[in-house]
Amino acid sequence: MSEGEAPGTTASAGRQSKSAGPPVQAAPVRSQPANSSGPRRVVITGAGTVNALGLDVPSTLAAFREGTCGITPLNFRDVDRLTIRIGAQIHDWRPETWFSRQQILLYDKFTQFALLAAREAVAQSGLAFDGELGLASGVVMGTAGGGLHTSDENYRAVYEEGKNRVHPLVVPRLMHNAAASHLSMEFGLRGPAFTVSSACASSNHAMGLAFQMIRSGGARVMLTGGSESMLCFGGVKAWEGLRVLSPDACRPFSANRNGMVQGEGGAVFVFEEYEHARARGAEILAEVAGFAMTADAEDIVMPSAGGAGRAIAGAMQDAGLNPDQIGYINAHGTGTAANDRTETAAVIHAFGDHADRLMISSTKSMHGHVIGGTGAVELLACIMALRDGVIAPTIGYQQPDPECGLDVVANAARDARVDAVLSNAFAFGGLNAVLALKRV
Amino acid sequence: MALDVHDRIVTIIAEQAMLEPGQIHAEMSPTDLGIDSLGMVEALFAIEEAFDISIPYNVNEPVQSDFDLRSVGSISSAVAKLVAAKG
Numbered sequence: 001m002s003e004g005e006a007p008g009t010t011a012s013a014g015r016q017s018k019s020a021g022p023p024v025q026a027a028p029v030r031s032q033p034a035n036s037s038g039p040r041r042v043v044i045t046g047a048g049t050v051n052a053l054g055l056d057v058p059s060t061l062a063a064f065r066e067g068t069c070g071i072t073p074l075n076f077r078d079v080d081r082l083t084i085r086i087g088a089q090i091h092d093w094r095p096e097t098w099f100s101r102q103q104i105l106l107y108d109k110f111t112q113f114a115l116l117a118a119r120e121a122v123a124q125s126g127l128a129f130d131g132e133l134g135l136a137s138g139v140v141m142g143t144a145g146g147g148l149h150t151s152d153e154n155y156r157a158v159y160e161e162g163k164n165r166v167h168p169l170v171v172p173r174l175m176h177n178a179a180a181s182h183l184s185m186e187f188g189l190r191g192p193a194f195t196v197s198s199a200c201a202s203s204n205h206a207m208g209l210a211f212q213m214i215r216s217g218g219a220r221v222m223l224t225g226g227s228e229s230m231l232c233f234g235g236v237k238a239w240e241g242l243r244v245l246s247p248d249a250c251r252p253f254s255a256n257r258n259g260m261v262q263g264e265g266g267a268v269f270v271f272e273e274y275e276h277a278r279a280r281g282a283e284i285l286a287e288v289a290g291f292a293m294t295a296d297a298e299d300i301v302m303p304s305a306g307g308a309g310r311a312i313a314g315a316m317q318d319a320g321l322n323p324d325q326i327g328y329i330n331a332h333g334t335g336t337a338a339n340d341r342t343e344t345a346a347v348i349h350a351f352g353d354h355a356d357r358l359m360i361s362s363t364k365s366m367h368g369h370v371i372g373g374t375g376a377v378e379l380l381a382c383i384m385a386l387r388d389g390v391i392a393p394t395i396g397y398q399q400p401d402p403e404c405g406l407d408v409v410a411n412a413a414r415d416a417r418v419d420a421v422l423s424n425a426f427a428f429g430g431l432n433a434v435l436a437l438k439r440v
Numbered sequence: 441m442a443l444d445v446h447d448r449i450v451t452i453i454a455e456q457a458m459l460e461p462g463q464i465h466a467e468m469s470p471t472d473l474g475i476d477s478l479g480m481v482e483a484l485f486a487i488e489e490a491f492d493i494s495i496p497y498n499v500n501e502p503v504q505s506d507f508d509l510r511s512v513g514s515i516s517s518a519v520a521k522l523v524a525a526k527g
Contacts, residue, residue: 083494241481241485242481242499243481243484243497243498243499244498244499244500245498246498246500247498257500258498258500258501258504259498259499259500300478301478302476302477302478336499336500337499337500337501338499338500
């Protein structure tokens with residue numbers, strides 16, 4: 001019996017193994033090693049999301065094109081005790097639509113978000129993970145808070161309400177790897193599976209590692225992305241303490257920006273080895289061309305242009321792309337005074353003269369800051385730019401800021417053909433993770 | 441009352457700045473005392489706890505906050521007003 005297996009396991013959903021399989025089976029050796037044409041390439045063959053703009057990719061992309069704002073008054077228990085009462089909350093979340101009663105007892109909201117997004121992504125990819133492919137496939141997810149709703153509700157129960165008993169599944173609900181584990185169980189992914197937690201860069205780190213794993217031959221297919229469900233009393237109260245939240249709107253790069261706005265949700269992608277995708281005639285959404293991560297090694301909350309700039313330049317170098325090939329950057333763009341100024345400096349540092357010719361936008365102005373899931377939701381804007389030739393806007397932009405003087409695609413989406421893009425994520429703790437995508 | 445507020449503010453700010461209260465003067469700014477934005481947030485939290493008040497302050501627009509943070513003296517005056525308003 002493995003450590004995670006409950007004794008006398010009943011037929012509860014998600015706690016029953018899908019199939020026994022042979023007792024010992026190593027991951028199959030790759031049939032197609034890196035060949036003479038170069039290292040393995042990695043492509044995206046499926047995408048799924050849930051966020052305040054929509055509960056799937058088409059509705060989210062439509063909102064990106066329209067410049068829809070998903071930020072609304074927050075609605076949850078004890079919201080009247082908060083100073084900040086806005087967020088990009090998913091108000092129509094009805095888990096009973098997608099999950100059984102047993103599953104809802106077992107899944108924190110961040111796991112529910114990840115599962116629903118993954119179902120959309122896997123369905124689009126057309127993959128089934130039975131047999132050998134399941135052994136060569138895995139999952140890396142990002143989250144900053146993990147099962148924070150579960151922690152919040154149960155701390156309230158024992159501390160505030162004085163209860164001396166909690167639900168037996170509190171631990172498997174709140175653990176940071178819950179979403180990754182349930183993805184592995186639902187789809188039969190039997191290779192590498194784990195969770196990365198690096199605050200606001202979590203999902204970019206997760207997707208970067210999934211990319212590296214396929215490129216190096218450690219896996220053939222990876223589900224990857226991130227999810228976050230921090231919109232609960234404790235989740236917002238903690239951020240309030242830092243005094244970086246805006247009371248009214250997220251206005252990245254605008255001179256009158258006054259802070260970030262939290263969001264919730266997530267996104268999951270199917271990363272697949274290119275030859276595998278091509279051999280089965282899969283539709284390819286984009287190629288993941290490069291990834292770089294750096295640490296500022298300076299301050300726990302103040303960002304550094306040097307560290308961010310090295311990650312940006314590193315992702316381009318890893319992808320074999322020159323700065324003038326990048327047409328669009330999905331910015332970290334939190335809407336805080338410090339981030340947007342520093343990020344602009346980092347882009348100028350990494351791109352030189354080309355900084356004035358590329359487009360950059362922050363979709364956080366629409367879906368809020370999804371914290372550990374934000375890079376995953378934002379990768380959708382990168383795919384939209386490459387596939388549809390539509391650049392998602394930075395909405396809420398009102399006043400130019402000389403310290404943020406790039407082309408921020410203000411307020412309205414723009415039609416433009418781009419061949420390669422970057423997605424930035426910079427976390428508290430000085431951790432930077434940048435992905436490079438290109439058209440196949 | 442105001443003097444008492446000022447003395448307590450000086451004690452809190454001195455602790456944040458890792459200085460002796462005697463080294464703190466009313467005209468000094470947080471920058472003079474080596475207190476950065478995160479240090480200021482911590483000092484304001486300590487002041488809120490000490491006086492049971494809420495200080496309106498957003499790191500992103502410190503100048504526009506309805507609370508004058510330019511010097512130790514202005515912080516004392518603003519806190520005294522909030523304490524008085526509390527009744």
